[in-house]
Amino acid sequence: MxxxxxxxxxxxxxxxxxxxxxxxxxxxxxxxxxxxxxxxxxxxxxxxxxxxxxxxxxxxxxxxxxxxxxxxxxxxxxxxxxxxxxxxxxxxxxxxxxxxxxxxxxxxxxxxxxxxxxxxxxxxxxxxxxxxxxxSGMVIVYDTTQVSTPPTSYADLWTEEYRGAVGFSDILFNPVLLAASLAHGGGATDFDTAKDALMELKNAAGGPKVYPSNEAIANAFEAKEIKATLMWKARAYQWSQAGLSVAAATPSEGAIPVxxxxxxxxxxxxxxxxxxxxxxxxxxxxxxxxxxxxxxxxxxxxxxxxxxxxxxxxxxxxxxEAFVHPNYGYVAEQLSDTLTWWNQSFKA
Structure with missing residues (x-):
């Protein structure tokens, strides 16, 4: 039908x-x-x-x-x-x-x-x-007191401006991989490109920090431990309402909806x-x-x-209309390998 x-x-x-x-x-x-x-x-x-x-x-x-x-x-x-x-x-x-x-x-x-x-x-x-x-959609959430020029792309998190000041939520590993793929010319079924890009970010001086939850990301913003993250726009709204100095930027590659x-x-x-x-x-x-x-x-x-x-x-x-939807079948097929890589390679 x-x-x-x-x-x-x-x-x-x-x-x-x-x-x-x-x-x-x-x-x-x-x-x-x-x-x-x-x-x-x-x-x-x-x-x-x-x-x-x-x-x-x-x-x-x-x-x-x-x-x-x-x-x-x-x-x-x-x-x-x-x-x-x-x-x-x-x-x-x-x-x-x-x-x-x-x-x-x-x-x-x-x-x-x-x-x-x-x-x-x-x-x-x-x-x-x-x-x-x-x-909601995955966007770039950034600290307005530490970032003078708002980001416009997922790829911005790989620039010198954010070196050592990016945080990721552990529970959002799948959309983070999709965002990394999009930032480097890949698509919704290209986690290999994403893994290479994230390892590049990890191996740079002061690589990204991985926090156990979305709430822990909010605490990291409050403590000024990070300048930016990849997060649902709804969370940016909640955190802003709670008094955090954060704003959201929709990436040029297209936001990832949830x-x-x-x-x-x-x-x-x-x-x-x-x-x-x-x-x-x-x-x-x-x-x-x-x-x-x-x-x-x-x-x-x-x-x-x-x-x-x-x-x-x-x-x-x-x-x-520009949303980049996850390929749910691909995500399900890759889940075991993705978790192993995330826990044993990227977070190690």
């Missing part, structure tokens, strides 16, 4: 449902609990405080959140698929992790679900197996309820709730952020 026909299908099924059933009848025939595997913190809080009331009003659905890390969530999904289901109805994962679940045939195709709001998703984020809930997605499992116990959860997550008002609270952008065209928010965390239409 093509993208156009799928969207037409989704729109058509939504219209048919509206014609055949009154709201009262829908509430009477639907409802029940929907187990959602998700992150904790602000994400879980917003699901509970903002998404849940809309779900309850729309169809009497009640979310039960199963919070935890992505690795544990993927393990639960794989185990459930092997033994015959039951773990969760909806899974929330990053785009790369979600692709891994799709590759193992754990997810229900979007075309089989009633998700009217999916028709408003930006084309660049559309896939067959999950909804893109929120997004989406945090949600999908219905093949073994869901409540298919209508899980579809309702996904549809509500794409509601423009709910999209703006997450944008204002977390700094990640709406994935739908009908959720308008303010001019101030757009200036600090948004991307223009041209910048969004």
């Amino acid at each position: 093509t993208m156009t026909s799928r969207r037409a299908f989704l729109t058509g099924t939504a219209a048919m449902g509206a014609t055949l059933a009154t709201p009262g009848l829908l509430r009477a025939q639907s409802g029940g609990r929907v187990v959602v595997g998700t992150w904790g913190g602000d994400y879980a809080r917003l699901l509970t405080e903002d998404v849940q009331p809309v779900l309850a009003n729309a169809g009497g659905y009640r979310m039960v959140l199963d919070t935890g890390g992505a690795t544990a969530r993927k393990t639960k999904l794989i185990t459930a698929a092997r033994v015959g289901g039951g773990a969760m109805d909806v899974a929330c994962l990053s785009d790369t992790d979600m692709y891994q679940m799709y590759a193992q045939d754990i997810l229900t195709p979007v075309a089989e679900l009633d998700i009217p709001n999916y028709a408003n998703v930006f084309d660049t984020f559309v896939n067959d197996y999950s909804i893109p809930h929120i997004y 989406t945090f997605n949600a999908a219905t499992t093949r073994f869901t116990q409540n298919k209508p309820g899980s579809a309702a959860v996904l549809n509500t997550m794409l509601d423009p008002e709910m999209q703006l709730v997450f944008a204002k609270a977390m700094g990640y952008l709406p994935t739908v065209s009908n959720a308008e952020i303010s001019d101030d928010m757009h200036e600090t965390l948004g991307f223009t239409d041209a910048e969004r």
